[in-house]
């Protein structure tokens with residue numbers, strides 16, 4: 001793989017930033033990697049892990065002369081980062097992000113982007129419940145989708161360059177508008193996390209079930225929920241607050257469907273219960289038949305493939 005960018009600035013060096021750093025280095029995609037993050041402790045850890053070539057707590061310094069800037073911070077921090085870097089960006093630079101919500105990130109960042117830089121919002125559908133620079137690993141993006149949600153009049157050459165970058169990481173790239181992205185992700189990613197946080201919270205609140213029993217007898221279904229519910233609280237608080245409308249819409253539909261199931265259970269309507277469970281089982285079977293690895297954290301593909 002040849003060098004695609006002279007200097008790449010990584011703003012935020014948690015799970016996603018550090019995974020990008022490993023792959024950029026491994027694949028030789030940049031001549032120089034500059035790592036920036038707010039917290040000196042995190043920066044020190046990134047340096048110990050050897051994630052970059054230069055390290056700074058100043059995003060402004062990091063983006064100077066960078067051809068590609070990748071912002072990997074909780075979505076609620078997007079505006080403050082955009083404000084910080086806007087005066088120091090190199091003309092012609094590509095600025096992208098990896099945030100799990102897109103309309104809000106665009107609203108926060110676009111107004112601060114100078115006219116001579118190419119701002120292309122993005123979202124890799126790849127991750128885990130872990131966070132921080134120690135959580136990253138090479139190959140995270142291999143075989144995963146990365147969704148771009150370009151704004152009006154995006155330069156085609158810049159778009160192609162960013163697409164080649166993600167393809168070099170092994171990702172498949174798709175494009176859609178930000179509102180559509182936020183709706184799809186609300187159902188395939190945000191709602192499952194909210195449900196997981198909620199069910200684990202409910203189990204924790206149960207007075208009749210001691211904590212040790214929850215741990216001792218937890219079946220694999222409950223354990224799957226605890227993995228999601230162990231995800232980073234800052235990141236997921238921000239997702240909830242910054243994809244509010246789509247999440248509330250999906251939660252309303254979910255609650256209606258849950259009430260239907262609750263009623264069927266109350267009235268012993270086995271046929272209704274059976275019909276629902278048969279329909280949902282077929283969905284998983286069709287994912288498996290399509291050759292997709294359903295056990296990997298790869299929640300997005302099915303819904304997106306149907307688009």
Ligand SMILES: NC(=O)C1=CN([C@@H]2O[C@H](COP(=O)(O)OP(=O)(O)OC[C@H]3O[C@@H](n4cnc5c(N)ncnc54)[C@H](O)[C@@H]3O)[C@@H](O)[C@H]2O)C=CC1
Nearest residue numbers: 012013014015016038072073075077099100127128131132
């Ligand atoms: N965790 C996951 O599985 C995935 C996360 N994302 C998105 O990627 C972004 C980053 O997530 P992770 O890497 O998982 O989070 P993380 O918590 O592991 O890392 C976040 C990083 O941002 C830094 N940071 C926070 N506020 C900052 C600020 N104002 N200025 C500079 N640095 C700041 C933190 O010090 C840390 O280095 C989020 O927007 C998230 O929605 C996207 C796909 C998957």
Ligand SMILES: O=C(O)C(=O)Cc1ccc(O)cc1
Nearest residue numbers: 100124125126127128129297
């Ligand atoms: O760990 C999991 O199962 C995930 O769902 C990871 C994840 C979290 C947030 C994203 O925006 C994309 C991927």
